[in-house]
Amino acid sequence: MKAVPKVNTDGLYIEDTIVDDAFSGVVPFYVEIEAQAPTDPDESEQEPTPEDEQPEETLEPVIAGYLVGIAVTPGLYRPRFDLAAWEAYQDDLQAAESDYRQAYDEWQAQPEEERGEPPAYVAPEMPALWIEGLTPEEIEEITRPQPQEPTEVDLLKERLAAAEARNEQLAEESTINQFALMELHMMILELKEGGGTA
Template sequence: MKAVPKVKTDGLYLEDTLVDDTFTGVVPFNSHLGKAIPDFKSQTVDSNAQSEGESPNKTESNISGYIIGFPVTPGLFRPRFDFEAWTAYQTAISAAQDSFEEALAKWRGLSEEERGDLPILKSPPQPALWIEGLTQEEIEELTRPHPIEPNEVNRLGTEMVARELEAMELRQQNEAQGAQIVGLELRLLSLENS
């Protein structure tokens, strides 16, 4: 099992889904609209219709999106699968296959001496199938640094740091004044002793 992207019908990425390891390509998935619980009152009418080849619980199917067998290109803000590139790629593969089959048919129609080398199928290179789903303006808005508005916790934290700095400054002033007082007392004692 491997995870592959699911996209909306416009190609915008929805989520990943698990598929078999051999899964490739693009496959639609449907949403089923209709009755979830059979209507037993109309069952007799439906059973008559069933004998004519119709199913008793008719539901409508709508394509809801696609399962994509190619990983999302990293670095995209809002990945979008490029259905136009996929269609062009499928057309190019089909044209290459047709050209190969035509060359192979011509080659087989030649005699052994005239044949030469067996034709080779040359597949076109796969284009980038994932594109950015956001406009340049939307990307700039997302990546622009936004000023952080301080909340109550940040404001209180800032005030607490300011109070601690004031308290530290007052302690330093007290120590300096204490040292001056001790110096003055020592001078007084030395004057008294002399």
């Protein structure tokens, strides 16, 4: 068993799925069609008579996506399997095989002493089938450095700094109040002394 990519009908990667080790190529998978219950409750209770029975319509299966036997190219942000390139590659393979069979048949039709080397089959080069599914703008957006959320330690440091600043402010206010209180006390003493001699 091995994992292969599962893509939607646009070729965009969905997830991996487990298949047999011998699996290769590209194979469609279909939307599961659920049997519909009768809409009229009376219909479900009645047994259909043979003359009432109509052949069931065979619904055309709907392709939901594809299982792809080709590994995803690493480094893609949103892998997309190029289904059109795959189909073109399959056409090229068939054409190359047809050309080879024709050349081989022509070679074999020649007398043995005139044949020479048999033709060699040359498969077409497989194109890059996995491509980037995001636009350059979308890639730039997701790769842009994001502002980091402050950690709990950072938040505690900020709270400590704010508390220390508030503590200094209160200490200054307390010192000012003490001086004001001392001045007031001095004034009261002066008034008492000044008032007692008069």
